[in-house]
Amino acid sequence: MDEDTSPAPVQNTSRLKDVSHLTDVIALSAEVPLQQVTKPHSQRYISDLTTYSLKDLLAEPTILQTQSHHLTSSLTSLTHTSYPTFLSLHQTTNALTTSLTSLSSSLDSLLTSSLPALEECAAGWKDRTETVLKERSKARVVLEQHEKIRDLLEIPLLIDTCVRNGYFAEALSLVSHAKALAANASASNKSSPLILSSVLSEVHHSIMQMLLSLLSTLYEPNRKLPALWKAVNFLRKMDVFGPSSPFASAPPHLTSLIALPESEKVSESIDDSISSEEQIALAFLVGRESCLKSTLEPCGSDISRMTNHGELDDREKEDLARYLKKYIDFWREGVYDVITQYSSIFLEKSSAPNSQQSNKPRQLDSPTTSSESEIIQGWARLHTLITTYGSRALTAYLLPTLSPSLPLLSMSLLPSLLTQLTYCSSAFARVGLDFRGILSALFSHAVTEIVSQELRTAGDKFSARFKIPSGPSSSNTRTINGASRSNKWEPPTDWLVTPATAALPPVPVTPATPAVAGFTHSPPHIPPQILAAYPPLAEHANALLGVLNGLRLLAPTSILHALSAVLDDAVLAPGGRAVHAYVKAFCRAQDNGSGVRRSMDGEDGGADGDERERRVIMAFGQVYFGILVPFMRRALVEGVYGIKLDASFEVASDALPTSVMDWEDYVLEQTEQSDESSNES
Structure with a gap:
């Protein structure tokens, strides 16, 4: 192997102060964002690299990779061991950020709206306290008069209780007490207090309930003379048909039920002067007539059904005669009770002053006083009402039922009906309602029809x-x-x-x-x-x-x-x-x-x-x-x-x-x- 004859690297100890060109080269060659390379710590690192030898530069990547792996493993270990701390730190940071934001908004709101509103409220404090003080003064007065106000407010409740239980006299006493309080308050002040007006309104409503209760008594079929007498007397005491009452004029639905004949109709001026007693009597007759009508309707419907049936056989004729007898008995009992009750309640009371006056010695040539004339005239008009009612009861209920029914019977059934009606007429003759003359024409017509048909x-x-x-x-x-x-x-x-x-x-x-x-x-x-x-x-x-x-x-x-x-x-x-x-x-x-x-x-x-x-x-x-x-x-x-x-x-x-x-x-x-x-x- 040949020995390496290349010279050894020389340690460059000089440091570049301006590494901008090197930064551009590194950024272009390594495709690293320029911002990363231009950071201060990156510039220091690049400046340090200029002092390295070639060997160190070649070993630098390995060292950096080794350090990267070491840091990664250290971070991993730290993450596994300290992750709760990181999470808590993250939540705390977020909460702190939110709290700071809310604090900033609250401070802004305090400065922009709350403080000016506070200043405004503080400025108007005196006006508001004066109103409150006045209300507290009124409340203190109410507390001082609590007992009297409670007694006053309990009057309508007591009246309702008395009306429901039938203590009408006590109810009228309470009404008089309430009216007296209202009169005293009106006399002392120009205008009565609102509480008195409210109480009087409730009292008026209770009195209307009492009136309805008394009038409903007149419409109950099984009521006898004592109950009717009591109801009429309380109607008189209430003066519901007096001049100051809303019921002063005769109600149309009352006058329409008892129609006077043409010869007995009075003029408009006389109608306007109908007394309270006459209107109560009229209401009494209307109520009792309603009871009579309800009593006659079941039997009357059976008679109407058979009369509209056409030709009747012998058994049906006997049934019709039985229905007629029952109808006549109901009519006799109902009308006789109404006439006697009316006479006991109205005519005897109305004639009492007249009888007292008649008991006094009076000269023949002495003129009749106006009061005596009014009493006599009132009694005559009350008597006219009952006679008109009797005629109406005869012509509206009995005769219209007998006229079409009698010709449908056989001759053997007529005598018993005539006998029954004759006794009925004789009984009514004692109270001034003798209709035997009508029976003659009625049965003559029926006999003529029956015999002629046979x-x-x-x-x-x-x-x-x-x-x-x-x-x-x-x-x-x-x-x-x-x-x-x-x-x-x-x-x-x-x-x-x-x-x-x-x-x-x-x-x-x-x-x-x-x-x-x-x-x-x-x-x-x-x-x-x-x-x-x-x-x-x-x-x-x-x-x-x-x-x-x-x-x-x-x-x-x-x-x-x-x-x-x-x-x-x-x-x-x-x-x-x-x-x-x-x-x-x-x-x-x-x-x-x-x-x-x-x-x-x-x-x-x-x-x-x-x-x-x-x-x-x-x-x-x-x-x-x-x-x-x-x-x-x-x-x-x-x-x-x-x-x-x-x-x-x-x-x-x-x-x-x-x-x-x-x-x-x-x-x-x-x-x-x-x-x-x-x-x-």
Whole structure:
């Protein structure tokens, strides 16, 4: 190996003072930021490097790397061993920074806002303390008058307690005490204190509650005279309808419930002068009428339901009569209680001063004083109220219920209702409400409607049996001996007369026209025996007599002519026209040769059979017009009413006489034709 002959490095001990050029070279070659190289400690290090030898310079990186590893491991160890200290130091530093920032902000706020506000508050301290002192002075006065104020504030509460428990006299005493305190305060000061105004407002509210409680007593159905007397007396003491009260004028909802008739309405000036007593009486009547209405409504709704149902059967009529009896009892009890209670509360009290005055000796020529005149006038007006109420109770509740209901009943149910209403009217006559005169017209109308309807029903049923066949193709089917046979006309011997008298049918010996006039000497209540030979006439007579027997239970004399007109024009005359038309059509059919079944066994009797059928049907007509018509008219007029039916009895119309005369003309015509045929033969 060759030995190294290079000269040994020479130690340069000189130090460069200006290393700026070297700094630029290092920064460009090492790509180190210039700021890092230009730091003071970096400049000192670079200056120290200029004193190193080449060997030291070459060893410097290794040394630096070794030191870096050593420092890194030392820092790592320090970090692992002292990391809580670092964390605490970091938190403390952050807290200190925040505290310093907050302190700076607080100091700024103190300097900019708090200190000027403090200066301003200090400047206005005197004004504010004066207001506070005044308020404290008022509070001290309130504390000094605490007992009196507490007593004053407890007045509304005590009034409410008294009203709830029914101690109305004590409540009125407290009201008077509160008003006296307010009057004394108003007399001493120009304006009353606000606390007194507030207390009086609460007292007014409590008094309104008391008023409502007293008025509600008048609307309670089960209240008797003592409770009502107490309520009215306290209403008088309260003077709620006096001139200074807001209830001085009659409320519209009170005056509308009790409507006066046109003849009893007063003028506007008189209405304005209605006294407090009259308004209390009006409120009493309205309250008790409300109770009466609530009592009658359940039974009245049942009656309305049945009257709107239409035609009623016998069971429904009995139910309706039972409802009417119950309704009448409720009405009687309710209205009688109202009238007697009103008389005891208002009329006796109002008439007391008058009676005291009347007990004093007074000369006949001495004039009546104004006070006596006012007392008499007030009593008369109070009496007018109760009479008007009685008339209203009769016309608004009883009569509207009875008028549509009575005509729907049967005749057997009317007498008991009339008896009940008669006793009711007799009881009300003691208090000045006798309505027996109304009952006469009411029941007369009901009897007329019921009897007329029953008579028309019986007449229509009878007339319906004489329907004329409409044409040659029509047939009428009847069952004879179990066999059904059809033909155009039914033989009169099969259904107009009994088999025993079919060969020689009985006929009346008196003409028809006098019978219509009512001239006969037979008993009016016993049907003629000849009617038994003609089943249709016997059934018709029984139906009409059944109606007249029901009429005997209640037969008003005022409706005789109306019933007679119904019997003549709606029953006997239409039945006579139906019989006449049927007989005439039957005879015409015989003359034209139409087939008629002759006998029960179906055999044709020839000319003798036709003559027998004609004789039977003509006899049937003669009995109807000559016997049944006059008997039924006498059964109504003489048998029921006991009035002689003669030529002077007024006939309602010419319908029945015309029908009878038409039949007589037809009989004469048939007789003449028969005589002519006999002469020709």
